[in-house]
Every structure is written in C-alpha cells, then in structure tokens.
Amino acid sequence: xxxxxxxxxxxxxxxxxxxxxxxxxxxxxxxxxxxxxxxxxxxxxxxxxxxxxxxxxxxxxxxxxxxxxxxxxxxxxxxxxxxxxxxxxxxxxxxxxxxxxxxxxxxxxxxxxxxxxxxxxxxxxxxxxxxxxxxxxxxxxxxxxxxxxxxxxxxxxxxxxxxxxxxxxxxxxxxxxxxxxxxxxxxxxxxxxxxxxxxxxxxxxxxxxxxxxxxxxxxxxxxxxxxxxxxxxxxxxxxxxxxxxxxxxxxxxxxxxxxxxxxxxxxxxxxxxxxxxxxxxxxxxxxxxxxxxxxxxxxxxxxxxxxxxxxxxxxxxxxxxxxxxxxxxxxxxxxxxxxxxxxxxxxxxxxxxxxxxxxxxxxxxxxxxxxxxxxxxxxxxxxxxxxxxxxxxxxxxxxxxxxxxxxxxxxxxxxxxxxxxxxxxxxxxxxxxx
Amino acid sequence: xxxxxxxxxxxxxxxxxxxxxxxxxxxxxxxxxxxxxxxxxxxxxxxxxxxxxxxxxxxxxxxxxxxxxxxxxxxxxxxxxxxxxxxxxxxxxxxxxxxxxxxxxxxxxxxxxxxxxxxxxxxxxxxxxxxxxxxxxxxxxxxxxxxxxxxxxxxxxxxxxxxxxxxxxxxxxxxxxxxxxxxxxxxxxxxxxxxxxxxxxxxxxxxxxxxxxxxxxxxxxxxxxxxxxxxxxxxxxxxxxxxxxxxxxxxxxxxxxxxxxxxxxxxxxxxxxxxxxxxxxxxxxxxxxxxxxxxxxxxxxxxxxxxxxxxxxxxxxxxxxxxxxxxxxxxxxxxxxx
Numbered sequence: 001x002x003x004x005x006x007x008x009x010x011x012x013x014x015x016x017x018x019x020x021x022x023x024x025x026x027x028x029x030x031x032x033x034x035x036x037x038x039x040x041x042x043x044x045x046x047x048x049x050x051x052x053x054x055x056x057x058x059x060x061x062x063x064x065x066x067x068x069x070x071x072x073x074x075x076x077x078x079x080x081x082x083x084x085x086x087x088x089x090x091x092x093x094x095x096x097x098x099x100x101x102x103x104x105x106x107x108x109x110x111x112x113x114x115x116x117x118x119x120x121x122x123x124x125x126x127x128x129x130x131x132x133x134x135x136x137x138x139x140x141x142x143x144x145x146x147x148x149x150x151x152x153x154x155x156x157x158x159x160x161x162x163x164x165x166x167x168x169x170x171x172x173x174x175x176x177x178x179x180x181x182x183x184x185x186x187x188x189x190x191x192x193x194x195x196x197x198x199x200x201x202x203x204x205x206x207x208x209x210x211x212x213x214x215x216x217x218x219x220x221x222x223x224x225x226x227x228x229x230x231x232x233x234x235x236x237x238x239x240x241x242x243x244x245x246x247x248x249x250x251x252x253x254x255x256x257x258x259x260x261x262x263x264x265x266x267x268x269x270x271x272x273x274x275x276x277x278x279x280x281x282x283x284x285x286x287x288x289x290x291x292x293x294x295x296x297x298x299x300x301x302x303x304x305x306x307x308x309x310x311x312x313x314x315x316x317x318x319x320x321x322x323x324x325x326x327x328x329x330x331x332x333x334x335x336x337x338x339x340x341x342x343x344x345x346x347x348x349x350x351x352x353x354x355x356x357x358x359x360x361x362x363x364x365x366x367x368x369x370x371x372x373x374x375x376x377x378x379x380x381x382x383x384x385x386x387x388x389x390x391x392x393x394x395x396x397x398x399x400x401x402x403x404x405x406x407x408x409x410x411x412x413x414x415x416x417x418x419x420x421x422x423x424x425x426x427x428x429x430x431x432x433x434x
Numbered sequence: 435x436x437x438x439x440x441x442x443x444x445x446x447x448x449x450x451x452x453x454x455x456x457x458x459x460x461x462x463x464x465x466x467x468x469x470x471x472x473x474x475x476x477x478x479x480x481x482x483x484x485x486x487x488x489x490x491x492x493x494x495x496x497x498x499x500x501x502x503x504x505x506x507x508x509x510x511x512x513x514x515x516x517x518x519x520x521x522x523x524x525x526x527x528x529x530x531x532x533x534x535x536x537x538x539x540x541x542x543x544x545x546x547x548x549x550x551x552x553x554x555x556x557x558x559x560x561x562x563x564x565x566x567x568x569x570x571x572x573x574x575x576x577x578x579x580x581x582x583x584x585x586x587x588x589x590x591x592x593x594x595x596x597x598x599x600x601x602x603x604x605x606x607x608x609x610x611x612x613x614x615x616x617x618x619x620x621x622x623x624x625x626x627x628x629x630x631x632x633x634x635x636x637x638x639x640x641x642x643x644x645x646x647x648x649x650x651x652x653x654x655x656x657x658x659x660x661x662x663x664x665x666x667x668x669x670x671x672x673x674x675x676x677x678x679x680x681x682x683x684x685x686x687x688x689x690x691x692x693x694x695x696x697x698x699x700x701x702x703x704x705x706x707x708x709x710x711x712x713x714x715x716x717x718x719x720x721x722x723x724x725x726x727x728x729x730x731x732x733x734x735x736x737x738x739x740x741x742x743x744x745x746x747x748x749x750x751x752x753x754x755x756x757x758x759x760x761x762x763x764x765x766x767x768x769x770x771x772x
Contacts, residue, residue, distance in 0.1 A: 063535035066488065067528040073498055077513025078520060081581065088506020089731045093739050096499035099492060100746045105753070108489030112757050115485035118768055119760050162506075164732040394514040395582045404521045411525060415532060422539050 004393045006401040007079040010408060014071055015375075016368055017412045021065030021419070023367050026140055026185060027192025028058045029133035031219060036126040045434060046212055051129075053431035054196065054216070057423055059114065064419040066107070068412065073099075079401065083382050083392030090156050090165045091146055098142035106135035140188070141181050148177020150383050151374065152245045163386065179241055180374070182234045186227040187370065190332055191363035193224030197339070198360035199427045201353035204346055209430055214346060221339045228332035235329065236292075242377075243293035246384060247302040248311060249377035252318040254289050256303045263289035263301035271315045276305060313379045321373035328366035335359060435727065437736045441504045442713065442726035444743060446706030448500055450699040452493035453564070453602075454609075455754075457698055458691075459487040461610020463530060463557020464603065466550055469614070469629060473543075475622050476550060480534060481770045482617035485761045487534070489754055491527070503739050507581070507729035508713045515575055515583035515714075519567055519590055523560045530556025534772045561606045562599040566590055569598020572652045572705050574717025584718065594651040601644045604637045605698055608678065612691040617765050627682065630690070634679055641675060641701070654708025664707055671700035 032055050039047035073095055076084045084092070112120070113128045120128065155170030156163045165171065197220035200213040243250045250256075255271040255278055256263055267283030287297030294301075304312055335356065342349050382389040462483055470476035502509040513520055529552040537549035573594050576584040611630035615623050645668065648654050658664045677693030709715070713729060716722035730736065761769075 060535060060539070063532050067531035070491075070495065070527060070531075071524045073495055073502075074513055074520060074524060076502065077498075077509045078517050079514070081510035081514035084502065085507045085510040085581070088502055088509060089735050092499070092502030092504075092506050092509065092731070093735050093742075096496065096503035096739060097742050099496040099499040100742055100750070103495060104489065104492045104746075104750045107492045108750070108754050108757050111485035111488050112760060114771055115481075115761060115769060159732070165735045165738075168734070168738050394510075394517075395580065396514050396517050400517045400521075404517075407521070407525060411528065415528070418532075418536060422536065425539070 003396060003398050003401055004390055006398070006405050007393050008389065010079060010401065010405045011075060012375075013405070014068065014075065014408055014412070016371065017416060018065065018068040018072060019368060019371055020364065020416065021061050021068065022140070023184075023188035023191045023363075024061050024195060025058070025065045026136050026188035027190070027223075028054065028061070028195065029129070029136050030189065031192055031196060031223065032058055033126065033129040033133045034219065036129050040122045040126045046215060049212060049431045049434060050216055053212075056426055057199075059110075060419060060422045060426070062110065064415055068415070071408075078404075079394050079396070080382070080392045081394040081396075083387065085162065086387060086392070087153075087156075087163045087383060090153075090163055090171060091149060093165070094142055094146035094149070094171070098139055098146070102135045102139035102142060104135075106132055106139060109135070137185060140184060144180045144184055145172060145174065145177040147374070148174045148180050151180070151378055152176035153383050153386050163383075175241060176245060179234065179238045183231060183238055183370070184367075186231040186234065187363070187367050189223050189227040190231065191367055193220040193227070193336075194332075194356070194359055194363045196220035197224060197356050198358075201356040202428070203430055205350055205353050205357065207347070210347065212431055217339075217346060218343060221336055221343060224332065225336035225340055228329070228336055232329060232333065235326075239292050240295065243301070246378065248304070248307045248313055249318065249373075250293055251302055251304045251307065252313045252315045252377055253322040253373070254292075255315055255319045256289060256301060257305050259300065259303040259306045261290060261300040262287045262298050263293075265289045265292070269319075271319050273315050311380060313377045318373060318377045321369040321376065324369040325366050325373060328362050328369070331362065332366075437733060437740070438726045438730045439711070440740065441730065441736055442710060443706070444740075445497070445500060445504065445713070446703060448493060448497040449706070450702035452490075452497050453605075453702055454695045454698045455490035455493055456487070457561075457606040458609040458613040459483040459490055460557045460561040461606035461608070462614055463553050463610075464561055464607055465610055465614070465629065466554050466557070469611075469622065469625055470550070473546070476546075477770045477772070478618050478622055478765045479614060480537070480553065480772050481765050482614055484534060484769070484772045486757060488531075489757060491531070494527075500739070500743070504731050504736060505713060505724070505726070505729045506731060508724045511577060511581035511724055512571075512714045514581070515577050516567055516570075516590070517583075518587040519563055523563045523567075526556045526559040526563075528556070529553075530560075538772055558603065561603045565599035565602025566595045567598075568602075568705060570595045571714060572598070572648065572654055572709065574652075574715045574723075576718050577714075577716050577722065578718055579722045581722075581724075594647055597640070597644055597647055601640050601701075604633060604640050605694075605701065608633050608637050609691070609694045609698060612678070612682075612687060612694055616687045616691060616762065619764050627685075627687075630678070631682055634675075634682070637678075638675055641671070648708070652708070654705065657708055657710055667700055667703050667707055671697055671704055674698075674700055 032051055035047050035054065036051040039051055109128050109132050113132055116125060116128065149171055152174060154174050155165060155167035157166045197217050200217035200220065203209055203213045204217065254265055255269055257276055264284045264286045265288040266281040268280060269278050270280040272279040290299040290301055291297050293299065304315065338352060342352055346353060378384055380388050382392040462479055466476060466479055470479050533549040533553040533556060537546050570590050576589060578584060608630050611626045611633065615626040615630065618626060674693045674697030678690050678697065681690035681693055711725040711727055712723050713726055714724040
C-alpha cells in the first residue's frame with residue numbers, strides 16, 4: 001500500500017461514482033427540456049406532468065452529481081500535485097473555463113428552474129431548462145477536452161521545467177477530445193433514454209398512467225435508437241484514432257500479443273499477462289482487428305510484446321472493459337429497433353416491457369466500462385507518452401490518503417444508496433394526478 | 435509582471451465574491467438550529483437560500499479552477515499541503531449540498547432532522563475551516579523547497595488560525611441573519627434581526643482583535659506600511675461594519691446586507707493585499723514561498739484566461755444578479771420546495 005495506489009483507487013472510485021450520475025444529468029436534461037417545450041407549444045397538460053415527473057427524478061440525480069463533482073476538481077491538487085504543477089499551464093485552464101463558461105450557468109439556472117415556475121412565463125421557464133441542458137453538456141465538453149489532452153497531448157512545449165501551452169486552438173480542437181465528446185454525449189442520451197423507457201415500462205406493465213408513459217417511452221425510444229446508431233458509427237472513428245495515437249491501448253483492448261498483419265479478433269479470449277499470451281482464444285475472425293484499427297484487413301497491428309513492459313496498460317481489465325462496452329453497445333440498437341417495431345403495441349407485449357425494465361442498468365454498465373477503458377488503457381501514463389502516473393502523485397502522508405479514501409467510500413456509498421432509494425421511490429410512485 | 439499582478443488580484447476577487455455570496459448561505463445553515471424553532475421556520479430558512487446556493491458555490495470552483503489555471507504551482511502545493519483541511523471542507527460541503535434536495539423527500543420528522551443536522555454541519559464547518567485556512571496562509575505554512583508539507587492538521591489549529599475561523603464564522607453569521615431577515619416575515623424576521631444586532635458587537639470585537647493579532651502573527655502590514663494609501667481597504671471594512679449597525683437600526687435590511695457584503699469583500703482584500711506578491715508563503719524559509727511571479731502560468735495561458743474571465747465573469751454576474759432579483763422577496767409557501 002502506497003500513496004500512489006491509494007490515490008489511484010481514490011480517483012477511480014470518485015470518478016466512477018460521479019460518472020454514475022452525470023450521464024443521466026446530461027441526457028435527461030435534454031429530454032426534460034423537450035417535454036417542457038412540447039408543453040409550451042401544445043398546451044397539453046400531459047407534457048407538463050411529464051416535465052414535472054421526470055424533472056423531479058432529474059433533480060435528485062442532479063444533486064448527487066453536483067456534490068460529487070466538487071471533490072474532483074480539487075483532487076488534482078490534493079492527490080496529484082506533481083501532475084498539476086507540471087501540466088497545469090495547459091490543463092488547468094480547461095477546468096477553469098468549464099467553471100466560468102458552463103458550470104456557472106447550469107448551477108445558477110437550475111435554481112431558477114426549480115423555484116421559478118410561478119415567477120417566469122412558460123416560454124421563459126422552458127428556455128431556462130434548455131440553457132441548463134446546454135450548459136450541462138457544454139460543461140461535459142470542456143471536461144472531456146481536458147481528458148482528451150491527457151489521452152493525446154497537443155499544443156504544448158517543454159519550457160521552464162514544465163509543459164507550457166503553445167497552441168490553444170490545438171488543445172481545444174484536439175481530435176481525441178472531440179471524438180470523446182462525440183462518444184460520451186450520445187452515450188449519455190442513450191442512458192437517459194433507457195432510464196425513461198425502463199421506468200415507463202414498469203408503469204405500463206402495471207397499466208398505470210398509460211398515455212403518460214406511452215408518450216414518455218416513445219420519446220426515449222426515438223432518442224435511444226438514433227444515438228445508439230450514432231455511437232456505433234463514432235466508435236469506428238474512435239477505434240482508428242486510438243490505433244493511431246495509443247497503440248498500447250488498442251493492443252490491450254483486444255489482447256493482441258504479437259505484432260501481426262491481418263490481425264484477428266477472437267470471439268472468446270482471456271488474456272494471461274504473466275505468460276504474455278492468451279490463456280483461451282476461440283472463434284478467430286481473421287483480419288477484423290486490422291480492419292477495426294486501419295480499415296484494412298491486411299494492415300499491421302502492433303502487439304503488446306513490442307511495447308516495453310513498463311509501458312503496457314493492465315491488459316485483463318482493459319480487455320474486459322472494452323468487451324463489456326462493445327457487447328452492450330451492440331445490444332442497444334437491437335433493443336430499440338424491436339421497440340420501434342412494437343411502438344404501437346407496447347401494452348400487448350409485456351415481455352418486451354419487462355426486458356426494457358431490466359435493461360435500465362445496462363447503459364450504466366456500458367458507460368462505466370467505457371470510462372475504465374479510456375483511463376486504464378492509458379496507463380501507466382497520466383498524460384500519454386508525456387508523464388507517468390507514478391510521477392504525478394502528491395508527496396503526502398499515506399495516512400491522509402487512507403483516511404480520505406475510506407471516507408469517500410463511506411460517504412459516497414451512503415449518498416449513492418440514498419440517492420437511488422429516492423429515485424426508486426419517486427419513479428415507482430408515478431406522476432401527480434392530472 | 436503586470437499580467438501576474440492582475441491575475442493575483444483577480445484570484446483574490448474570486449475568493450472575495452465566493453465568501454460574499456456563499457457566506458450568507460453558510461451563515462443561515464449555521465443558524466439553523468438556533469433560529470429554526472419550528473419546521474415552518476426551518477423551511478423558510480432553507481428556502482430563503484434555496485434557489486441561490488448552488489450558483490454561489492460555483493464561485494468556489496471557479497476560485498479553485500483559476501488557481502489551477504493561473505498559478506498551477508500554488509494550486510498543487512496549497513491543496514496537497516492543506517489536504518486534510520480541504521477534504522473536511524469538501525466532505526461537509528457535500529453534506530450541505532444534498533441535505534436541501536433530500537430533506538423533504540421522505541415524510542418523516544426524523545428524516546428531516548437528519549438532513550437539517552447535515553445542513554448545519556455542512557455550513558458551520560466550512561465557514562470555520564475557510565477562516566482557519568486563510569489565517570494560516572497569512573501566517574505562513576510549514577512546507578519545504580520541494581513543496582512538501584511538514585506539519586499536520588493540528589499545525590493549522592494555532593491561536594491565530596483559530597481566530598481566523600471565529601472571524602469568518604461571525605462574518606457569515608451576521609451576513610446570513612441579514613439575508614434571512616430580508617426574505618422572512620413576522621416572528622422569524624424579528625429574531626433574525628435581533629440575532630444580527632446581537633452578533634454585531636461580537637463581529638466588531640473579533641475583527642479588531644484579528645487586525646491587531648495580524649500585526650504580531652503575520653507580515654501582512656509590510657505592504658500597508660510601505661504604501662499607507664492601502665489602509666483605505668481596512669477603512670472600507672470598518673465602514674462596512676459600521677454601516678451594518680446604522681442600517682440595522684433604521685431597519686434598512688438590504689442596505690445592511692450590502693454593508694455586510696462590503697465588510698466581507700474588504701476583509702478578504704485586506705488579507706490578499708497584505709500577502710502580495712505572496713500567495714502561499716512558507717514559514718520554514720521565505721525563499722520557498724510561492725508568489726504570483728514564481729508560481730504563475732505562461733504568458734499565453736494568462737492572456738487566454740484573462741480574455742475568458744473578462745468576457746464571462748461579467749455575464750455570470752449579470753445572470754446571477756437577475757436570479758437574485760427574482761428571489762429577493764419574502765419566501766411564500768409556493769417557494770418552499772426544499
């Protein structure tokens with residue numbers, strides 16, 4: 001047990017936990033804004049009730065997301081001070097811009113939205129929700145731009161013993177970050193759609209508020225379908241860019257040990273890191289990995305053995321994260337496609353509703369796996385190719401980190417339990433009567 | 435040099451705005467068990483800051499983010515040195531944040547009581563801890579040339595540090611009581627006014643003791659003695675303090691609140707100006723100290739961030755002011771959502 005390990009565990013625990021709540025905030029804010037807009041346009045009270053019902057679940061989730069985000073910004077200083085001092089010139093400004101240009105708007109207007117029903121006109125109130133949704137997503141864009149820089153540093157030079165900014169536009173328009181943005185925002189919409197569909201399915205199975213929940217379900221269906229296709233297409237670009245910029249991550253994603261052309265993907269495989277091979281590999285699809293990485297079945301793909309041992313990510317975890325994410329990612333278009341086919345006969349197909357109810361956790365699993373893949377696959381680098389994670393950690397006492405890690409697990413565990421208890425409670429209760 | 439100096443004062447300004455805005459929310463939370471005699475009272479107290487606290491809290495994140503962007507070395511050494519104190523602040527702020535959203539979600543007096551306790555701890559602890567932290571920064575922190583902290587959490591709890599904690603708490607209590615008086619009616623309003631009036635002499639007393647103690651415990655006055663014109667800042671703080679008393683007697687609540695806001699901003703600048711150009715002084719060896727010059731980002735980053743701040747901070751101030759005007763009236767039953 002050392003400060004490095006505990007700090008890594010703490011960062012993993014706190015980001016994964018924060019990331020349980022943020023995607024729903026990002027996606028559901030847009031869906032709620034659409035519901036409220038429909039209310040303003042049509043005057044149909046069902047849309048108002050939808051806005052309030054889904055808005056309530058949104059707010060409980062939002063609260064836990066916001067408070068768990070506060071610690072993240074400060075953790076770079078508390079636990080990763082060497083990193084912060086070394087790259088703060090580039091990285092710090094992105095976090096500061098996020099707060100100034102996006103998070104302020106989101107946090108100020110959420111209060112106005114909650115308390116402003118009687119103080120603002122309908123149109124103004126709906127506009128406020130759109131601004132909340134826009135600012136939340138803009139916030140995510142800046143954070144992902146910052147992470148994109150850690151994944152693929154650009155626009156800097158070594159000066160005065162640190163990495164200094166030389167080209168701000170290069171940092172902002174970093175292709176890696178932009179692809180992450182195009183990956184995470186659709187993922188958030190898929191997650192929110194499945195959340196809405198799942199809870200709607202629960203009530204439709206009980207035949208409660210049928211019109212209300214059919215409308216909600218269909219809204220989720222449309223968004224879930226569109227964005228599960230978008231993300232699959234984007235995933236293709238993403239994989240090729242990773243091949244180009246982070247060969248070690250790609251090799252670990254598919255547990256490829258030998259550098260080879262016509263590199264295959266195995267339907268079933270299990271990495272054996274100690275012996276630098278796969279313990280199991282069944283169902284070879286020749287050339288698929290070459291195609292995934294280069295759009296060429298014969299292209300050469302670098303294997304892990306050609307990457308120095310101390311520059312390889314943890315293979316098994318990276319591999320499993322990727323598999324989990326991709327498997328689920330293929331399931332989502334399928335599930336929503338079935339839903340589109342059944343969209344006018346939802347009540348007659350309880351089996352489908354039941355599947356959708358139990359599918360609520362799946363996008364959560366996929367999105368957490370995706371985050372693990374992005375971060376674990378980058379190891380041992382804190383900034384890819386530029387600084388090792390072990391060089392970034394703060395010179396602090398082990399006991400401090402041990403105490404804060406235990407406190408994080410305890411407090412966040414409790415908050416998560418209470419947050420989800422309340423979301424379940426209000427989700428089951430259903431909307432206020434008309 | 436000029437760019438770094440501008441950034442130093444912007445840094446101070448962001449902290450000042452944070453203390454001015456979140457200060458009243460922290461104050462009301464700290465007064466919750468004392469002024470919230472009934473559930474109705476407590477509801478008014480919490481909802482009086484309900485729509486505003488979240489936006490206010492972002493000033494803290496912005497102050498943190500700007501420290502990171504403009505003075506990465508300060509960000510790194512300050513937050514790793516003050517690890518345990520900062521973690522305590524963050525954990526208690528987390529408790530406060532969820533307490534509002536959670537308290538009315540289950541119909542049970544025990545449930546509400548639990549979250550009211552969290553709101554109280556999550557307000558009074560950060561209020562005191564921010565004071566302790568800043569007083570210690572004024573005094574100097576034991577860290578070495580590698581930016582490694584050589585003390586413990588207890589090192590910070592020296593008499594001057596604790597005095598800073600008391601000062602912040604009492605500043606925020608008065609500030610909170612005044613905001614509550616603005617947004618409440620009847621008996622609760624009377625008690626809020628009485629509390630502000632009763633705490634005022636304490637605020638004055640602690641402020642004077644702090645000003646005197648700073649002379650002995652810190653080097654804050656070096657800058658003032660070199661440029662006596664700077665004493666204006668201290669006079670502004672005193673004027674704010676006197677203003678609170680004057681306007682309170684006249685029952686001009688808004689003006690009293692603004693006077694209190696002036697006190698808090700001037701008090702923050704009193705320390706910031708005294709520190710200049712130090713941002714995080716070492717009391718092991720002054721040559722280890724982090725200053726606006728040796729800890730700043732590159733010129734390019736500072737310039738880009740200056741554009742961002744000059745563009746966005748006024749916009750933020752405008753829409754936050756709009757939110758304040760929406761929610762400056764008395765808290766009605768329809769406003770009691772928490």
